[in-house]
Amino acid sequence: MRYSGWQLLKQGLRGNAGWQPAWRTPVLQRSYDAIVVGGGGHGLAAAYYLARVHGLKRVAVLERGWIGGGNTGRNTTIVRSNYFFAESAAMYDFALRLYEGLSRELNYNIMLSQRGVLNLAHTEHDMELMTRSVNAMLLNGIDVELLDAKQVRDEVPLLNFSPSARFPIHGGFVQRRGGVARHDAVAWAYARGASDLGVDIIQNCDVTGWLREGSRIVGVETSLGRISAGVCAMSVAGHSGVMAEMAGFRLPITSYALQAMVSEPLKPILDTVVMSTATGMYVSQSDKGELVFGAGLDLYPSYAQRGNLPTGQAIVAAMLELFPAFRRLKMLRQWAGIVDVCWDYSPVIGPAPVEGLYLNCGWGTGGFKATPVGGWLLAHLMATGQHHALSAPFDLGRFTSGMLVDEAAGAGIAH
Numbered sequence: 001m002r003y004s005g006w007q008l009l010k011q012g013l014r015g016n017a018g019w020q021p022a023w024r025t026p027v028l029q030r031s032y033d034a035i036v037v038g039g040g041g042h043g044l045a046a047a048y049y050l051a052r053v054h055g056l057k058r059v060a061v062l063e064r065g066w067i068g069g070g071n072t073g074r075n076t077t078i079v080r081s082n083y084f085f086a087e088s089a090a091m092y093d094f095a096l097r098l099y100e101g102l103s104r105e106l107n108y109n110i111m112l113s114q115r116g117v118l119n120l121a122h123t124e125h126d127m128e129l130m131t132r133s134v135n136a137m138l139l140n141g142i143d144v145e146l147l148d149a150k151q152v153r154d155e156v157p158l159l160n161f162s163p164s165a166r167f168p169i170h171g172g173f174v175q176r177r178g179g180v181a182r183h184d185a186v187a188w189a190y191a192r193g194a195s196d197l198g199v200d201i202i203q204n205c206d207v208t209g210w211l212r213e214g215s216r217i218v219g220v221e222t223s224l225g226r227i228s229a230g231v232c233a234m235s236v237a238g239h240s241g242v243m244a245e246m247a248g249f250r251l252p253i254t255s256y257a258l259q260a261m262v263s264e265p266l267k268p269i270l271d272t273v274v275m276s277t278a279t280g281m282y283v284s285q286s287d288k289g290e291l292v293f294g295a296g297l298d299l300y301p302s303y304a305q306r307g308n309l310p311t312g313q314a315i316v317a318a319m320l321e322l323f324p325a326f327r328r329l330k331m332l333r334q335w336a337g338i339v340d341v342c343w344d345y346s347p348v349i350g351p352a353p354v355e356g357l358y359l360n361c362g363w364g365t366g367g368f369k370a371t372p373v374g375g376w377l378l379a380h381l382m383a384t385g386q387h388h389a390l391s392a393p394f395d396l397g398r399f400t401s402g403m404l405v406d407e408a409a410g411a412g413i414a415h
């Protein structure tokens with residue numbers, strides 16, 4: 001059901017009586033052509049593209065909790081495509097282009113705000129490395145600009161430009177097409193689009209094992225019983241290692257907590273995203289006015305979705321060093337998500353070492369920006385059994401061939 005502005009007003013005045021759910025609550029079938037485990041943005045996008053691009057009719061997304069309740073609903077919503085290697089730039093920029101058309105494609109306002117993402121250089125050495133990165137990005141067709149200290153000051157006058165600053169600002173670079181998008185809306189938009197095309201979205205369905213026929217995976221064991229499938233995929237972010245172990249193989253992945261925080265709301269004060277890799281701090285202002293800021297990884301493996309106090313303290317300290325004007329702000333809340341980080345900080349998209357199963361994992365600290373492309377590439381793999389040109393470099397095989405795509409710096413936050 002779609003509402004006009006007038007109908008929305010009427011609904012509001014009537015206390016939302018008769019409001020239609022955005023996606024169906026389907027009857028679980030015992031067999032599907034394709035099953036995607038994990039109802040985050042990537043899993044939902046994969047299901048949507050399986051139905052929309054590849055015409056599959058019997059597709060299910062199985063989610064152990066509620067859709068978008070994993071890292072999709074926990075991230076700090078930054079989107080950008082300013083990665084170093086050509087393979088990454090091509091993939092993340094495809095994602096950004098899909099984002100640019102997503103509100104229209106799904107008729108759902110994902111609140112994409114291309115307010116720019118500005119990365120700071122705090123030393124001359126940072127500046128030299130940034131110059132090299134910017135040159136590589138320009139060669140890869142990414143819209144980035146190197147800025148000197150004065151240009152950074154013109155962009156964000158609130159930053160600390162004092163000569164005695166602990167983290168002096170030597171310059172930076174900006175991607176103007178980067179910005180933020182509303183994370184829940186992305187999940188809900190894909191969910192509604194997929195559901196409208198017949199995809200069954202099953203929440204509160206914990207996948208506890210894989211069904212096999214010989215060496216092939218042919219379905220899943222779940223808290224709601226067994227379900228068979230022509231093809232299966234896992235898109236479970238921080239739980240990829242656990243799901244892989246259930247299938248009898250290991251992934252080159254370590255799981256860490258990544259935390260973030262928001263302040264009380266302010267009037268508009270910061271109109272771009274600011275990232276400072278050297279301090280581990282990044283910040284943007286949400287449409288509600290809260291400052292959304294975050295940190296690097298907690299740096300020891302963990303499944304505790306809370307984040308540790310020393311990392312939180314260090315990040316608040318870094319933020320106040322960089323933005324002294326924020327020192328009297330109150331903090332509203334803090335949280336963490338479990339992210340699965342590959343050895344080269346790039347994702348794994350491709351067939352699993354077990355037949356019948358495909359992988360979308362290892363997005364680590366940076367997979368929100370990749371939601372549309374992660375879904376697109378996983379759908380392509382599941383429907384055709386073949387890599388899309390964009391996913392081929394991210395096959396698991398790179399860990400045996402040595403063709404790693406080392407994006408430690410591209411990840412943008414401290415690792």
Ligand code: FAD
Pocket residue numbers: 037038039040041042043062063064065066067068069070071072073074075076077078079205206207208235236237238239243258259260294335336337338339363364365366367368369370
């Ligand atoms: P998720 O949204 O986590 O979805 C996976 C789903 O699988 C979950 O809903 C989970 O419940 C489900 N699941 C797990 N196990 C099972 C099972 N056995 N059975 C059924 N379901 C299961 N990225 C950016 O690009 N920009 C950012 O600004 C950014 N900020 C971040 C800030 C924080 C604090 C965090 C934690 C992450 C951030 N990220 C960011 C990373 C980004 O959030 C993730 O890479 C991305 O959301 C992963 O999406 P997903 O769909 O793969 O995973």
Ligand code: PYC
Pocket residue numbers: 076078079080282294365366367369411412413
């Ligand atoms: O990938 O841009 C990113 C990001 C910012 C904060 C966490 N991840």
